[in-house]
Amino acid sequence: MAGQQQPTPGQRVERLRRAAGLSRERLAGLSGLSPTTVKFIENGRRSLTLRTAQQMAPHLGVRDLGDLFGPSVALSLDARVSHPAVHDVRRALTAWRITVDGEPESTDYLRGAVDSAWQTWHTSRHQRTAAGEILPGLLDATQRAARLHSGADRRTSLTLLAQAHHLAQAFLAWHGDRELVWLTVDRGMSAALDADDPLAISQASWYTAHLLRSVGRSDEALERLREARRLIEPRIADGGPEWAEMLADLHLCAALTRARAGDQGAWSDWNDARAVVERALPDGFVGVRTRVSRPLVDVYAVMCAVELGDPDEARRRAYALDPASIPSVERRGRHFVELARSADLEGAREATLHLLTRAEATSPETVRYSPVAQDMVSRLCREAPASVRAEAVDLAQRIGVTEL
Structure with a gap:
């Protein structure tokens, strides 16, 4: 009938899910989503x-x-790059140099360059643009060093090459080129394995787990994290703080992976991470690459609560967490996005808009390139009360939302 109302996309998803004999939890797990998102x-x-x-x-x-x-x-299914620097990063990743000559950079210099790149990622309000400028040269320098150095210097160069690929993965994660992200994961793991460095292998496993989770392979992600913990745990007592940092990071990644699968066991992993940070890391410790620290553990608690669809718990966990204490502009922006998600779960449109505006003021590119932030802003433009809808449209225009 011409006047018959068409089912909404959500109703179509539910109908097809039931026809396929899938629960929401099962569809979420297969798709790399949370059950709350499907609901x-x-x-x-x-x-x-x-x-x-x-x-x-x-x-x-x-x-x-x-x-x-x-x-x-x-619908257009053309994959479109959402950040102009992706082209240069892709060229650096796929420039297979058959011959390499000349003198490589020293490993001390490269270590400083890699650490400086991560510092830029965490301190710049426009971290993706800044990283996009750094990555092509960093990837080239670490690739050359891994080819030209020998002995212990080659192993160190391979570890630094793995870290350069991890930064490339962080940069590429929201830009839609899944094959390129897989390339960075594979390259990072291969370099770490060639270095035969347990800490580097564990770091590569952490990044691998994030990608596996994002494509619905949470069980594999958790297995990779367990393997990495078995590498790290025997070395905690005699190693430096970087070993405890890595163990905490592995537990935090496992907690978020379980939460996105709707598993309340996420809190057990989160508690393990908190215990490691409080017991084995000095007061005020902040990790170079992922910013492991006491405030970051609290950030993960909010993330887990949101993924588990519990806005009351997210609000409780966030109550005593001062965003200014989060030692990363990028993570601070993402924290405001998570708080916005919590408000969105409750249908609090004004609060959602307020928190997204704070996220954008903190880290504009975190909001501009975050798919979940873009989705919330797009819906606010349609669903927010008339009193604040103009503000939502202004925010949408600033961050490049096109579906209004």
Whole structure:
């Protein structure tokens, strides 16, 4: 019938999920989403984005995304780079140099360059633009060093090359080129294994787990994290703080992985991470690459609560956490996005807008390139009360939201 109302994308997802015999939890796990995300898409409290639809489609038996969005929606499946620097980073990653000559940079110099790059990532308000300028040269220098050095210097160069690839993964994670992200993960792990350095291998496992989780392979992610913990734990007593830092990071990654699968066991891993930080790391310690610290443990508690769909717990966990204490501009911006997600779970539109505006003021690129932030802003433009809708539209224009 011409006047019959078409089902919403959320209703289409629910219908196809039930037809496939999948629970929300199972579809979420297969798609790399949280059960709360699937629930809110189905009941209309969250938009179905193209990226999320692409993650769900294979598990719903969908070949044409029009089956999810409806026949009236035109879709372009062209992969579009969302940051201009991705082109240069891709060239650096795929410049397979057959011959390498000349003198390599010293390992001391390269260590300083890698640490400085991570410092820039965490202190710049425009960290993706800054990293995009640094990464091509950093990747080239560490690749050359790994080819030209020998002995102990080559092992050190390989460790630094792995860390350069980890920074490339952090930069690329939100820009839609999944194959390029897999390349950075594989390269980082290969370099760490060639270095035969347990700490480097554990770091590479941490980055591998994040990507596995994002594509719905949470069980594999948790196994990689367990393997890495077995490498690290025997060395905690005699090693420096970087070993305890790594162990805490592995537990935090496991906690978030479990939370995104709807597993309350996430809190056990989170408690283990907190215990390591409080027992084995000095007061005021802040990790170079991932900013492991006491405030970061509290940031993860908020993230886990949001992923578990518990805004009351997220609010409780965030109550005593001063955002200014988070030792990373990028992580501080993401913390405000997580708080916005918590408010969004409760349907608090004004609070969601306020928190996203704070996130954008803290780290504009964290909001501009975060898919979940973009989705929230897009929905606010349609659903926020009239009194603040103009503010939502202004924010959308500042961060480049096109679906208004």
